[in-house]
Amino acid sequence: MTELAEKQSAPAALPFLRFELAPILIFAAFAAAPAFASASGAEGYVLSLLTRVMIFGLAAMSLDLILGYGALVSFGHAAFFGIGAYGVGILASHGIEDALIQVPVALAASALFALVTGAISLRTKGVYFIMITLAFGQMLFFLATSLAPYGGDDGMTLATRSLLGGSGILENDFAFYWATLICLLAAYALSRAIVASRFGRVLRGTRENATRMEAIGFQPFRYQLAAYVISGMMAGLAGCLLANQAEFISPAFMTWQRSGELIFMVVLGGLGSLHGAIIGAAAFLLLEEFLPEILHAGSFFLNDDIRWRLTENWQMVFGPLLILIVLFVRGGIMGLLRRGHHG
Amino acid sequence: MILANAIGPFRRATGLTPHRCALAASKALMTATLFLIQALNGLQFGLILFLIAAGLTLVFGVMDFINLAHGVQYMVGAYLVAAFSAWTGSFGWALLLALPTALAFGLLLEALIFRHLYDRDHLDQVLATFGVILFLNQGVKFVWGAAPLSVPVPEILSGSVQIADGLLYPVYRLAIIAAGLFVAGLLYVLVSHTRIGMLVRAGATNAEMVSALGVNIRRLFMIVFGFGAMLAGFAGAMVAPILSVQPGMGDNILILAFVVIVIGGIGSIRGAFLAALLIGLVDTVGRSFAPNLLRVFLDPSAASQTGRALAPMLIYIFMAAVLFFRPSGLFPVKR
Amino acid sequence: MAETLLDIRHLRKNYGALAVTDDVSLAVERGELHAIIGPNGAGKTTLIHQVSGMLGSNSGQILFNGEDITHWPMHERVRQGLARSFQITSILPGFSALENVALAVQARSGSSFRFFGNAAHERDLNEPAMECLNIVGLGPRAQVPAGLLSHGEKRQLELAIALATKPKLLLLDEPLAGTGHDDSQRVVETLRRLKGQTTIVLIEHDMDAVFTLADRVSVLVYGRVIATDTPERIRSNAEVRAAYLGEEEVV
Numbered sequence: 001m002t003e004l005a006e007k008q009s010a011p012a013a014l015p016f017l018r019f020e021l022a023p024i025l026i027f028a029a030f031a032a033a034p035a036f037a038s039a040s041g042a043e044g045y046v047l048s049l050l051t052r053v054m055i056f057g058l059a060a061m062s063l064d065l066i067l068g069y070g071a072l073v074s075f076g077h078a079a080f081f082g083i084g085a086y087g088v089g090i091l092a093s094h095g096i097e098d099a100l101i102q103v104p105v106a107l108a109a110s111a112l113f114a115l116v117t118g119a120i121s122l123r124t125k126g127v128y129f130i131m132i133t134l135a136f137g138q139m140l141f142f143l144a145t146s147l148a149p150y151g152g153d154d155g156m157t158l159a160t161r162s163l164l165g166g167s168g169i170l171e172n173d174f175a176f177y178w179a180t181l182i183c184l185l186a187a188y189a190l191s192r193a194i195v196a197s198r199f200g201r202v203l204r205g206t207r208e209n210a211t212r213m214e215a216i217g218f219q220p221f222r223y224q225l226a227a228y229v230i231s232g233m234m235a236g237l238a239g240c241l242l243a244n245q246a247e248f249i250s251p252a253f254m255t256w257q258r259s260g261e262l263i264f265m266v267v268l269g270g271l272g273s274l275h276g277a278i279i280g281a282a283a284f285l286l287l288e289e290f291l292p293e294i295l296h297a298g299s300f301f302l303n304d305d306i307r308w309r310l311t312e313n314w315q316m317v318f319g320p321l322l323i324l325i326v327l328f329v330r331g332g333i334m335g336l337l338r339r340g341h342h343g
Numbered sequence: 344m345i346l347a348n349a350i351g352p353f354r355r356a357t358g359l360t361p362h363r364c365a366l367a368a369s370k371a372l373m374t375a376t377l378f379l380i381q382a383l384n385g386l387q388f389g390l391i392l393f394l395i396a397a398g399l400t401l402v403f404g405v406m407d408f409i410n411l412a413h414g415v416q417y418m419v420g421a422y423l424v425a426a427f428s429a430w431t432g433s434f435g436w437a438l439l440l441a442l443p444t445a446l447a448f449g450l451l452l453e454a455l456i457f458r459h460l461y462d463r464d465h466l467d468q469v470l471a472t473f474g475v476i477l478f479l480n481q482g483v484k485f486v487w488g489a490a491p492l493s494v495p496v497p498e499i500l501s502g503s504v505q506i507a508d509g510l511l512y513p514v515y516r517l518a519i520i521a522a523g524l525f526v527a528g529l530l531y532v533l534v535s536h537t538r539i540g541m542l543v544r545a546g547a548t549n550a551e552m553v554s555a556l557g558v559n560i561r562r563l564f565m566i567v568f569g570f571g572a573m574l575a576g577f578a579g580a581m582v583a584p585i586l587s588v589q590p591g592m593g594d595n596i597l598i599l600a601f602v603v604i605v606i607g608g609i610g611s612i613r614g615a616f617l618a619a620l621l622i623g624l625v626d627t628v629g630r631s632f633a634p635n636l637l638r639v640f641l642d643p644s645a646a647s648q649t650g651r652a653l654a655p656m657l658i659y660i661f662m663a664a665v666l667f668f669r670p671s672g673l674f675p676v677k678r
Numbered sequence: 679m680a681e682t683l684l685d686i687r688h689l690r691k692n693y694g695a696l697a698v699t700d701d702v703s704l705a706v707e708r709g710e711l712h713a714i715i716g717p718n719g720a721g722k723t724t725l726i727h728q729v730s731g732m733l734g735s736n737s738g739q740i741l742f743n744g745e746d747i748t749h750w751p752m753h754e755r756v757r758q759g760l761a762r763s764f765q766i767t768s769i770l771p772g773f774s775a776l777e778n779v780a781l782a783v784q785a786r787s788g789s790s791f792r793f794f795g796n797a798a799h800e801r802d803l804n805e806p807a808m809e810c811l812n813i814v815g816l817g818p819r820a821q822v823p824a825g826l827l828s829h830g831e832k833r834q835l836e837l838a839i840a841l842a843t844k845p846k847l848l849l850l851d852e853p854l855a856g857t858g859h860d861d862s863q864r865v866v867e868t869l870r871r872l873k874g875q876t877t878i879v880l881i882e883h884d885m886d887a888v889f890t891l892a893d894r895v896s897v898l899v900y901g902r903v904i905a906t907d908t909p910e911r912i913r914s915n916a917e918v919r920a921a922y923l924g925e926e927e928v929v
Contacts, residue, residue, distance in 0.1 A: 073465060073466050120667050124670045124671075127403065127407075127465060127609065128605060128609075128671070130409065130465060131602075132605065132662070135602055135659045135662050136659065139656045139659035139663075143655075146652040147652065190793075193793060193795075196796045196798065197793050197796070198790045198791075198795070199792055199793050200793075201781060201784070202781070202784070204772075205773065208772050209769065209770050211764075212769060213781075215732075215756065215768070216756060216785045216842075216843055217756035217785040217843060218785055218790070256598060260469075263469065263470060264470060267470055313482075313484055313485045316485060318477050319475060320478055322470060322471065322473065323456060323474040323475065325470075326470045
């Protein structure tokens with residue numbers, strides 16, 4: 001853990017003003033996108049893809065809050081995705097369709113789950129922490145698969161999107177896009193504030209040297225637990241949005257592979273910068289979306305059979321890509337940008 | 344015969360009429376038989392888990408290396424046996440060919456990727472080995488297709504054997520139990536009575552000390568790694584005839600193996616063995632008996648629903664409970 | 679005479695049969711600089727760990743400011759006014775020197791469960807922190823990331839961090855370890871200034887520093903205190919000379 005701390009310590013110390021351009025550009029791009037979507041002719045497709053990008057960006061950012069700033073490698077973060085999604089789905093199936101009730105309930109459930117599992121997980125350190133968060137994630141996954149009234153293994157289709165104060169405005173893809181963007185922006189602003197606050201400073205300090213923090217009178221556990229709860233609630237919110245975006249809930253939202261992908265997104269974008277996680281999520285999802293076509297076009301020199309199989313198994317490219325990034329690209333995409341800036 | 348013996352005390356205990364008693368007792372006996380079968384299944388599952396967990400816990404303990412890709416070694420073992428038995432037509436030959444191939448494959452991965460990760464932090468290790476999983480799960484699809492493969496049970500070990508009144512049990516599953524116990528014994532001898540085993544134990548307790556003693560730690564890592572990979576491959580090969588061989592089959596068992604080594608205490612073979620058997624039993628028996636047990640507290644339909652929901656969660660609840668009281672597992676090795 | 683601030687009674691720490699500290703009894707009076715010396719492996723650092731709460735004790739008692747703190751967790755002891763520095767430098771390398779100290783100020787000033795407001799700009803935290811940095815002479819280096827400070831400066835920073843917790847008692851574990859001549863002069867100077875303001879327990883190998891600074895000296899050998907006295911009398915104590923100062927060095 002200490003190596004992680006040292007590796008990531010530089011950005012916290014240097015004034016990050018210089019890179020504040022990045023978040024402005026990101027959010028400006030998201031705000032401008034609907035106009036381009038209308039112009040592109042494939043409006044529905046572009047909007048839904050970008051909405052997904054923002055939702056996963058929100059989840060990845062919530063993970064960055066504890067992973068990048070707290071060095072807590074949570075390998076069960078997809079569970080909160082699931083809690084948010086099932087919160088919406090279960091309430092909707094009982095006739096409670098308003099987001100103003102669904103979201104607070106889902107957030108409360110996320111907070112409770114984070115509080116209980118966090119209190120147990122944070123008693124352990126290092127590898128044990130990774131494993132126990134993974135196990136709690138699996139626990140919830142299996143619970144979801146056995147919820148027969150709510151679709152069990154297969155999941156459940158939602159009849160409609162959530163209402164907003166009784167109005168069905170979110171059925172409109174543009175409205176839903178803006179709602180998601182507002183959630184992302186609010187969560188980003190909140191996270192920014194937290195990271196710079198007294199609380200955030202204790203969290204960052206604990207990441208760097210927990211013993212030192214205890215020696216000046218802090219009890220790291222309390223701060224880590226609070227951060228874990230906040231992070232869990234943000235991911236829960238992402239889950240609410242995802243259920244509405246897909247109009248579907250499924251245990252597949254919370255597989256451990258999904259948790260792994262969230263970590264991948266954070267690291268791909270660059271740990272400990274918050275907007276890096278959004279960039280990472282965007283890069284991941286866009287790659288996932290377009291890699292089959294890229295592969296197909298790029299393998300024109302191979303025979304059709306192999307070419308077809310390659311396109312079919314495009315995920316094979318993801319694995320090696322991940323390994324290469326870990327081995328050679330320190331600091332993710334944000335790290336590359338930063339280095340580009342210097343040199 | 345057993346029935347007659349069982350009724351006496353049962354009747355005394357319940358005060359039921361002889362007739363009702365016989366009915367209840369025969370039900371109890373069926374439950375007992377079912378329990379015995381499930382216990383054997385649990386033992387067999389536990390031993391398979393142990394074969395996987397053993398390598399994982401050593402790699403963890405000695406190298407402080409978190410290897411998510413250990414589960415794909417198990418999958419690769421199963422695929423190798425499937426491929427070789429289709430080629431040679433004999434499970435025995437397939438197993439003999441699969442083991443060294445699994446070993447070689449493990450060593451190849453070590454040399455290509457894992458070796459560069461020993462000095463990295465856990466996060467990097469998690470991610471890179473996650474990448475290996477993504478690649479290999481898709482890789483076997485690329486080579487063998489997405490459809491599950493099946494491997495025939497070897498001729499000599501097919502069929503069932505009667506191990507108690509009215510209790511037939513497949514010979515092949517007994518063979519798995521025997522093989523698992525044999526390997527566990529072998530491992531015990533290796534770890535506690537050989538020079539390499541001593542180094543491994545010392546390494547799990549204090550890796551720096553071992554390298555300070557002038558041992559070639561890289562070579563030790565390689566041996567431990569290859570050996571672990573082969574054990575996981577062996578486990579995959581053994582279960583190939585009773586499970587369907589398919590992409591991703593290593594993923595869930597990997598998580599269970601993690602649960603095992605965390606409960607047992609990272610680096611402890613003894614802990615892994617006990618925890619594997621515990622998990623095997625808790626999972627198997629829990630799945631078939633949780634609904635029944637809950638009937639004591641709930642009405643039947645609620646019981647069966649809750650039971651089915653609860654059963655797969657049991658081992659994770661069990662793990663959380665263990666870690667709550669003993670954050671370093673049952674047999675902590677590191678000091 | 680003066681009132682006792684830290685009272686260690688029959689303290690013991692053992693790993694199996696090996697006792698690292700063995701029946702240690704020691705009284706530190708308010709306002710004094712109490713040095714603990716002893717050969718390597720005598721149990722000095724272990725004793726500091728036990729007093730600061732990083733290690734538990736197998737038996738014995740620690741009384742601090744009239745309260746039995748034997749079983750208190752570390753952070754509670756810090757709240758009560760017990761601060762320590764580490765033998766091996768322990769700082770937050772990615773934080774600036776100022777932030778390292780400001781965090782220690784933050785620890786004793788109000789709740790840290792504040793999620794808004796930029797902590798780096800809080801005057802109530804930065805001003806006291808700056809004062810502590812000035813005391814140890816690191817004022818001009820306040821904005822430098824702590825990881826980039828020289829070794830001697832890091833030792834000074836440790837001292838500033840400990841001071842910032844407003845301790846009643848400072849436990850200093852070899853503050854001169856690994857410092858060059860100039861740096862160590864500076865640390866000695868700082869300690870001389872602090873002496874009298876705060877009670878200090880000093881573990882140090884540098885005998886010159888110990889005998890110029892200390893009011894009283896305790897000698898720890900094989901986990902036991904063999905003598906506690908003024909520097910002059912320790913110097914002439916036959917048992918101490920035999921056990922420790924011995925042939926090695928005649929002061």
